[in-house]
Amino acid sequence: MAIEHFATLWQWSPTLGAGLLQNIQISVGAIGLGTLLGLLVGILLLSPLRPLRGVARLWVQVFRNAPWLVLIYFTSYVFPFDVQIAGTWVAFPDWLKVTVGLALPASANVAEIFRGAVASIPATQWEAARSLAFSRGQIFTSIILPQCLRRMLPPWMNLYAVVTMGTALASLVGVHDLIDSAQIAANTVNRSGFTVLVYFSVLALFFFYCYPIARLTQRLERRYAF
Amino acid sequence: MPSEPLIQLRDVHLAFGDNPVLRGIDLDVQAGQAVSIIGPSGSGKSTILRCMTGLLRPQRGNIRIGDTAVEQLQGEAGLIALRKQVGFVFQQYNLFPHLSVLDNLLIAPTKVLGRPRQAVRDEALALLDKVRLGHKATAFPGELSGGQQQRVAIARALAMRPKLILFDEVTSALDPEMVGEVLAVIRELTEEGMTCVLVTHEMRFAEEISDQVYFTEHGRIVEHGSAEQVFRAPTHARTQAFLQHALGEGSQRPSRPAPDVLTNLGRYSLSV
Ligand SMILES: Nc1ncnc2c1ncn2[C@@H]1O[C@H](COP(=O)(O)OP(=O)(O)OP(=O)(O)O)[C@@H](O)[C@H]1O
Ligand SMILES: [Mg+2]
Numbered sequence: 426m427a428i429e430h431f432a433t434l435w436q437w438s439p440t441l442g443a444g445l446l447q448n449i450q451i452s453v454g455a456i457g458l459g460t461l462l463g464l465l466v467g468i469l470l471l472s473p474l475r476p477l478r479g480v481a482r483l484w485v486q487v488f489r490n491a492p493w494l495v496l497i498y499f500t501s502y503v504f505p506f507d508v509q510i511a512g513t514w515v516a517f518p519d520w521l522k523v524t525v526g527l528a529l530p531a532s533a534n535v536a537e538i539f540r541g542a543v544a545s546i547p548a549t550q551w552e553a554a555r556s557l558a559f560s561r562g563q564i565f566t567s568i569i570l571p572q573c574l575r576r577m578l579p580p581w582m583n584l585y586a587v588v589t590m591g592t593a594l595a596s597l598v599g600v601h602d603l604i605d606s607a608q609i610a611a612n613t614v615n616r617s618g619f620t621v622l623v624y625f626s627v628l629a630l631f632f633f634y635c636y637p638i639a640r641l642t643q644r645l646e647r648r649y650a651f
Numbered sequence: 652m653p654s655e656p657l658i659q660l661r662d663v664h665l666a667f668g669d670n671p672v673l674r675g676i677d678l679d680v681q682a683g684q685a686v687s688i689i690g691p692s693g694s695g696k697s698t699i700l701r702c703m704t705g706l707l708r709p710q711r712g713n714i715r716i717g718d719t720a721v722e723q724l725q726g727e728a729g730l731i732a733l734r735k736q737v738g739f740v741f742q743q744y745n746l747f748p749h750l751s752v753l754d755n756l757l758i759a760p761t762k763v764l765g766r767p768r769q770a771v772r773d774e775a776l777a778l779l780d781k782v783r784l785g786h787k788a789t790a791f792p793g794e795l796s797g798g799q800q801q802r803v804a805i806a807r808a809l810a811m812r813p814k815l816i817l818f819d820e821v822t823s824a825l826d827p828e829m830v831g832e833v834l835a836v837i838r839e840l841t842e843e844g845m846t847c848v849l850v851t852h853e854m855r856f857a858e859e860i861s862d863q864v865y866f867t868e869h870g871r872i873v874e875h876g877s878a879e880q881v882f883r884a885p886t887h888a889r890t891q892a893f894l895q896h897a898l899g900e901g902s903q904r905p906s907r908p909a910p911d912v913l914t915n916l917g918r919y920s921l922s923v
Contacts, residue, residue, distance in 0.1 A: 553745035556704055557759040557811060558734035560727055567762055572749050 430619045434626060437610040441623075444606030445630055451520055451602070452589040455527035459588070460581070462528065463535025470540045481536065488533035493526070493591050500526035501598040520602075523595040531588050538580045542573035579646040586635045586642075593631070603627055657682040657815060657846055658703065663712035665698060672698050673709065674870035680815070680848055680863070685841040687849045687857035687878070690867035691893060696850040699867070700817045703848070704737045705730045717814065735764065738808030738816035742823050744800040746792035752779065752803050753788040756810040764811070771810070778806040782836050798829025805836055815846035822853060854897050858882045866890045 469481035488496070500522045507516045546569050554564040596604035607627045611620040658680035665673040672695045680686045688696045701707040702714055705721055714721040719733050746755050756775035760766045779785045782802040792800055801821055808816055818837065822830045834856050841847050841860050851857050857864060857878065864881040866874045866889075874887045885891045 549741065549743060549745045550747070552706065553739075553741060553747070555706065555730075556734055556737075556739035557807070558731045558763045559759065560731060563762055567758060568747055572747075575749065 427618070430616070430622050433614055433619055434622055437606075437614075437623070440606045440610060441603060441626065441630070444601060444603035445634075447520060447600065447602045448589065448592040448595070449634070451524050451527065451592045451595055451600070452585065454521075454524040455531050455588050455592070456585045458524065458528035459531025460535050462532035464539060466532060466536035467539030467543075470536055471543060485533045485536050488529045489537065491530065493530055494594050494597065496529050497523055497526035497594050497598060500529075519598055520595065520600045523592070523598060523600055527588055527591050530591075531584060534584050535581065538577050538584070539573065541580075542576040543569060545576060546572050579642045582638055582642040582645070586638045589635055589638075590631065603630065654681070656680055657717060658848070659713070659715045660699070660703075661713045663699075663702060663709045663714060665695075665702065665707060665709040672870050673702070676712070676867075676870070676872060678865060678872065678875075680846060682814075682846050683844045684862040685847045685849065685860050686863045686865065687851055687861040688865045688867060689851065689854065689857060689893075689897075690865075690873075694867040695870045696867055697819050700739070700819050700848065700850060703817060704739050705733055731763070735811060736814040738811060738813035740801070740804050740808055740816060740818045740821050742820045744792070744797070744804045744824075746800055746803055746807070748792050750791075751788070752784065752790050752792065752795070755792065755803060756807050759807070760810050760812075775806070775810050778809050779803075781809075781839075782806045783832075796829060797825045798832045801825065801829075801833045802836055805833070805840075809840075815848065816840070818847065818849040818851070820850050820852065822851070852897070854882070854894065866893065868893075 466481045466484050469477045470485070472478050472481070501519065504517055504522050504525070507514045509515070550568055550572070551564055554568045559567070592602060593604050595602045596608065599605075604627065607623045610623050614620075614623075656679040658678070660676050660678040663673050663676040664671070676695075676699055678686075678688075678699070688699060690696055698707060702709050703716060703721065705724060709722055712722065716733065717736060719729075719736075721733060724730055724733065746752075747758070750758060753772070753775055756778060757768065757771055760771040760775075761768050776785065776788060779788055782805060784799060784802055784806070787795060787799065787803075792803065795803065805816075805821075821837070822833050825833065830853070834853065837847065837849070838856075838860055849857065849861070859878075861878040863875060864878050865872050866881060866885075866887070868889055874881060874885060874890045881890065882894065885894060
C-alpha cells in the first residue's frame with residue numbers, strides 16, 4: 426500500500442520538482458526586485474527632504490500592512506496580460522505578476538531593515554568620522570553603509586525565507602507552482618493516502634529549502650554581533 | 652616670551668536649550684604646550700573641546716584655532732578644513748569596528764586627504780609601532796583590549812598629521828591596569844612637542860605633563876595657571892576643595908615625583 430504510494434510519488438516527482446523551481450524562481454525574483462526597490466525607498470526614508478521622506482514612509486506603511494494575498498490579487502488583476510515594449514507585445518505571465526506582488530511587501534520590509542540598520546549605528550561613529558574630517562557623504566559610504574550591510578544580512582535572509590513561504594500563495598492565481606502541482610497530483614491519483622503523502626512532501630520540500638537559510642541566518646547573526 | 656597662541660577662546664557662551672553650560676570661557680594654548688582642563692563632572696569640559704573642533708557651535712564668543720575663526724565657519728568645507736588640523740580622541744575610543752586596525756589608520760588620510768595609500772601605509776605602521784601595537788595591524792578593534800583600542804585611536808588621530816590633539820577623558824573607560832600604557836603614549840607626544848589639550852581625571856598625570864592647567868566649574872574657568880601653581884598652591888577655595896577630594900585625603904602625595912616612579916603610572920591612576 427504505502428510502497429505503492431511512494432512509487433506514485435516518484436512518478437510525480439518531475440512535476441513537483443518543476444513546481445518547486447517555479448516557487449524558487451518567484452522568490453528569488455521577488456527578493457531581488459524587493460531589495461532594489463527597498464534600498465531606494467530606505468534611502469528616501471533618510472532623506473533630508475520632507476516630501477521625499479513622506480512618500481517613502483507611505484510606501485512602507487501601505488505595503489507592510491497589506492495582506493500579501495491581497496497584493497498578489499492586486500498585481501494579478503490590475504496588470505494587463507501583455508505589455509507593448511518597443512512595438513512588440515510581450516507577455517506578462519502570471520508568475521511575474523506574483524513576483525511583483527511579493528516584491529512590494531518585500532521592498533517595504535527591506536526599507537525598514539535598512540533604516541533600522543542605519544539607526545543602529547551609534548552616533549559616536551558619526552562623531553568619530555566627522556572629527557577625522559570626513560564629509561557627510563563619505564561618512565555614509567565609507568563608515569555607516571559597510572557596517573549596515575553586515576547588520577542587514579541576517580534580517581534580510583530571514584525575509585527571504587518568509588518570501589519563499591509566501592510564494593505558496595501563487596497557486597491561488599493559477600501559477601503552476603509546487604502547491605498547484607501537488608493539487609493536480611492529488612486529484613489525478615485520487616487516493617487519500619497519496620494526498621496526505623504528497624502534501625507532506627510539499628511541507629518537507631519547503632522545510633528543507635528554508636531551514637538551512639534560517640540556520641545560516643542564526644550563524645551570521647552571532648558572527649556579526651559586534 | 653609667549654607668541655600668538657595656537658588656540659584662543661574668548662568669552663565663549665553655550666547653552667543647551669535653557670541650560671547654560673559654558674558661561675564665558677577664556678582659554679589660551681600655545682603651540683607645543685600641553686594644557687589640561689580639570690573640574691567636576693558636568694562642568695562643561697567636554698563641551699569646550701567639542702566647540703574647538705566645531706562639533707558644537709557656541710552662541711557667543713570667539714574661538715580661534717591657528718588662522719581659523721571657528722565660530723564663523725559656515726558649511727561643511729570650512730569645518731573639514733579645521734578638522735584636518737585638529738585630532739580628537741574620545742573616551743569610548745570609537746574605532747571603526749568593520750575595519751582592521753591598519754585600515755582604521757589609513758581610511759581618513761587616503762579618503763579625506765587623498766594621500767597615496769602606500770606612503771600612508773608606511774607611516775601608519777610606524778605609528779602603530781610607536782604606540783607599541785605594530786603586531787596588531789591586521790587585528791580588528793573587537794579583538795583588542797580597551798587600552799589597546801585607545802592607543803589605536805590615538806594613532807588614528809596622528810595619522811592625519813594634526814597640528815593639535817584634543818583628548819577627552821581618554822582613560823576614564825579603562826581598567827586601572829591599562830591606564831598607564833595610554834598615558835605613556837600621551838606623555839611621549841607632549842615630550843615631542845605635540846600641542847595637546849586634555850580633559851582628564853588623572854590628576855597626577857595632569858600635574859606631571861601639563862604646562863597649563865584650567866579648573867572649570869559650572870561653565871566658568873575658576874582658576875588657571877601652571878601645573879605647579881594650580882596643584883600645589885591653588886588660590887581658589889573651590890579648586891582646593893576639588894583637588895582635596897580628587898587626590899584623596901588619605902593618599903600621600905610625593906613632594907617630587909622620582910623619575911622611575913613616573914614610568915609606571917598604573918598605580919597613580921585615580922578615577923573621580
Ligand atoms: N547634547 C547635549 N544636549 C543637552 N545637554 C547636554 C548635551 N551635552 C552635554 N550636555 C549638558 O551639558 C553639561 C556639561 O556637559 P559636559 O559633557 O561638557 O561636562 P563634562 O565637564 O565633560 O562632564 P564629565 O566629566 O561628566 O564628562 C552637562 O550638564 C550635560 O548634561
Ligand atoms: Mg566629559
